[in-house]
Amino acid sequence: xxxxxxxxxxxxxxxxxxxxxxxxxxxxxxxxxxxxxxxxxxxxxxxxxxxxxxxxxxxxxxxxxxxxxxxxxxxxxxxxxxxxxxxxxxxxxxxxxxxxxxxxxxxxxxxxxxxxxxxxxxxxxxxxxxxxxxxxxxxxxxxxxxxxxxxxxxxxxxxxxxxxxxxxxxxxxxxxxxxxxxxxxxxxxxxxxxxxxxx
Amino acid sequence: xxxxxxxxxxxxxxxxxxxxxxxxxxxxxxxxxxxxxxxxxxxxxxxxxxxxxxxxxxxxxxxxxxxxxxxxxxxxxxxxxxxxxxxxxxxxxxxxxxxxxxxxxxxxxxxxxxxxxxxxxxxxxxxxxxxxxxxxxxxxxxxxxxxxxxxxxxxxxxxxxxxxxxxxxxxxxxxxxxxxxxxxxxxxxxxxxxxxxxx
Numbered sequence: 001x002x003x004x005x006x007x008x009x010x011x012x013x014x015x016x017x018x019x020x021x022x023x024x025x026x027x028x029x030x031x032x033x034x035x036x037x038x039x040x041x042x043x044x045x046x047x048x049x050x051x052x053x054x055x056x057x058x059x060x061x062x063x064x065x066x067x068x069x070x071x072x073x074x075x076x077x078x079x080x081x082x083x084x085x086x087x088x089x090x091x092x093x094x095x096x097x098x099x100x101x102x103x104x105x106x107x108x109x110x111x112x113x114x115x116x117x118x119x120x121x122x123x124x125x126x127x128x129x130x131x132x133x134x135x136x137x138x139x140x141x142x143x144x145x146x147x148x149x150x151x152x153x154x155x156x157x158x159x160x161x162x163x164x165x166x167x168x169x170x171x172x173x174x175x176x177x178x179x180x181x182x183x184x185x186x187x188x189x190x191x192x193x194x195x196x197x198x199x
Numbered sequence: 200x201x202x203x204x205x206x207x208x209x210x211x212x213x214x215x216x217x218x219x220x221x222x223x224x225x226x227x228x229x230x231x232x233x234x235x236x237x238x239x240x241x242x243x244x245x246x247x248x249x250x251x252x253x254x255x256x257x258x259x260x261x262x263x264x265x266x267x268x269x270x271x272x273x274x275x276x277x278x279x280x281x282x283x284x285x286x287x288x289x290x291x292x293x294x295x296x297x298x299x300x301x302x303x304x305x306x307x308x309x310x311x312x313x314x315x316x317x318x319x320x321x322x323x324x325x326x327x328x329x330x331x332x333x334x335x336x337x338x339x340x341x342x343x344x345x346x347x348x349x350x351x352x353x354x355x356x357x358x359x360x361x362x363x364x365x366x367x368x369x370x371x372x373x374x375x376x377x378x379x380x381x382x383x384x385x386x387x388x389x390x391x392x393x394x395x396x397x398x
Contacts, residue, residue, distance in 0.1 A: 003205060003344035004227065007234040007337055028203065030393045035206040037339060039353055043391055046398040079398065090391065098389050126325055130332045137336030138206055140236060145202035154238055171398060190297050192242055192289065194229045199245040199278065199370060 006141060011186025013149025014068045019181055020051065021073040025146055029179070032142035033076075036135040040112050042087050044128040045135050046171050048077040055164070062160035063176075066153050072178035077161060078136060080128035083170035084116040125172055132174045139177045149182030205340060210385025212348025213267045218380055219250065220272040224345055228275075228378070231341035235334040239311050241286050243327040244334050245370050247276040254363070261359035262375075265352050271377035276360060277335060279327035282369035283315040324371055331373045338376045348381030 001009075026049060038044065050056055051074045060070040069075055081087055088109055095105045119127060136152055143150035153176040161173040200208075225248060237243065249255055250273045258276075259269040268274055280286055287308055294304045318326060335351055342349035352375040360372040 001202075003200075003202065003340055004231050004234075006202060007231055007341075010236075012236065027393060030396065032203050032206055034390050034393055034396050035203075035388070036336065037209075037211065037351060039351075041389060043396070045396060047396055048398050090395070094389055094391060098387075100389070130329060133329045133332035134336045137235065137333045138340075141202055141337075141340070142206075152236060152238075167398065188297075189234070190240065190293055190299070191233050192293060194226060194233055196289070197229070197233050197242070197244060197246055199247050199366065 001145070006145060008189070010141060010144040011189060012140075012151045013180075013182045013184060013186040014151050014178070015182070015184040016068070016072050016149060016178070016180030017183045019073065021148060021180060025148070026074050026179070029139070029142050029146055029148070032145075033135050033139045036138045038131040038134060039127075040108060040115065042091060042112060042131070044081045044087050045132050046079045046081050048079065048165055048167070050075045050077065058164050059156075059161060062164060063153070063156040066155055066176075068151055068178040069153070069156075069176065071180075073180035076139060076177040076179060077165065077173050078132050078139065078175045078177065079167065079171040080125060080132050080174045081171055082121070082125050082128055084112070084124060086170075088112045088116070129172070129174045136175050136177065143177070143179050148179050149186065150177050150179045152177055200344070205344060207388070209340060209343040210388060211339075211350040212379075212381045212383060212385040213350050213377070214381070214383040215267070215271050215348060215377070215379030216382045218272065220347060220379060224347070225273050225378070228338070228341050228345055228347070231344075232334050232338045235337045237330040237333060238326075239307060239314065241290055241311060241330070243280045243286050244331045245278045245280050247278065247364055247366070249274045249276065249364075257363050258355075258360060261363060262352070262355040265354055265375075267350055267377040268352070268355075268375065270379075272379035275338060275376040275378060276364065276372050277331050277338065277374050277376065278366065278370040279324060279331045279373045280370055281320070281324050281327055283311070283323060285369075287311045287315070328371070328373045335374050335376065342376070342378050347378050348385065349376050349378045351376055
């Protein structure tokens with residue numbers, strides 16, 4: 001399917017069939033998400049995947065009535081990673097392994113270190129979260145491309161999610177994606193025309 | 200092309216051929232961007248498209264040496280819209296025109312109004328910018344799907360951009376996308392494996 005058709009036809013699906021998506025399919029979805037672009041290629045995200053019912057039920061109680069959290073096959077919790085030293089080290093190691101020349105590697109490290117140092121902790125979180133939103137787009141388009149229904153959600157309590165999932169303090173749950181086999185077509189898409197989004 | 204292949208093959212392209220992209224192609228790209236998902240479907244984004252050299256040269260001086268701003272065919276300035284009353288009204292009018300039942304329309308309006316009221320001006324900007332980052336993903340995937348090269352950029356001065364472009368105060372330049380016909384393959388993609396992004 002052409003990309004334009006994909007984004008045109010994709011809808012947010014909140015009702016799922018009572019069947020589990022195969023782990024191989026979820027893995028492919030994670031691969032797609034992991035291919036997302038990010039500034040300075042820092043990829044400041046981590047994903048917690050939940051498929052067991054008990055945890056989904058617990059997490060549901062930390063949402064504002066988002067039923068799809070407990071009725072989906074898999075719930076993806078997209079987290080912003082705020083541990084910049086670790087993020088920068090990880091990229092540098094990957095670049096070394098990929099044979100990136102030392103001077104380019106050092107330049108990337110300097111740029112990322114300067115950026116990180118120029119921001120307050122709140123700004124670092126905000127910055128990482130922006131990158132997570134890029135990954136979110138690939139998550140929902142990717143789910144649709146794999147024949148799955150998905151729905152992005154922000155109406156939840158991040159601190160409670162972090163506690164239930166036992167996340168380290170550097171990871172901040174930012175947006176959820178429920179995934180499963182669709183049991184509904186999803187609401188019709190309503191978008192403003194191009195003339196309306198131009199300035 | 201399958202979506203996974205698209206995100207795998209797409210690269211950030213910073214060198215462009217010296218030719219203008221047709222306006223019809225840019226329009227199609229804008230359609231793709233406009234189809235992006237957003238929370239409560241508020242679509243809090245506006246896009247300024249620049250193709251004249253004089254303005255591109257002026258904008259270049261408000262970046263941190265991002266040469267592609269002046270060498271691209273078209274520069275897309277993705278702006279976050281922070282005028283929530285207008286955004287909410289616009290969606291409500293579109294829903295009315297599309298025949299959305301009054302109770303659903305009112306519910307969406309109430310939800311958006313409550314959300315807006317619960318946020319500080321800084322949070323409203325941050326929230327709109329997160330939605331812009333979703334649209335950014337479709338912009339760069341969309342450009343690639345149309346045979347174009349593109350590169351996202353955040354290393355610029357938003358206030359200077361707003362002044363040069365004469366933007367109203369509710370619109371905050373958030374991220375740039377340079378677009379053109381590729382004159383280079385773009386750097387090889389380097390991404391962490393799925394095992395590394397899971398928590």
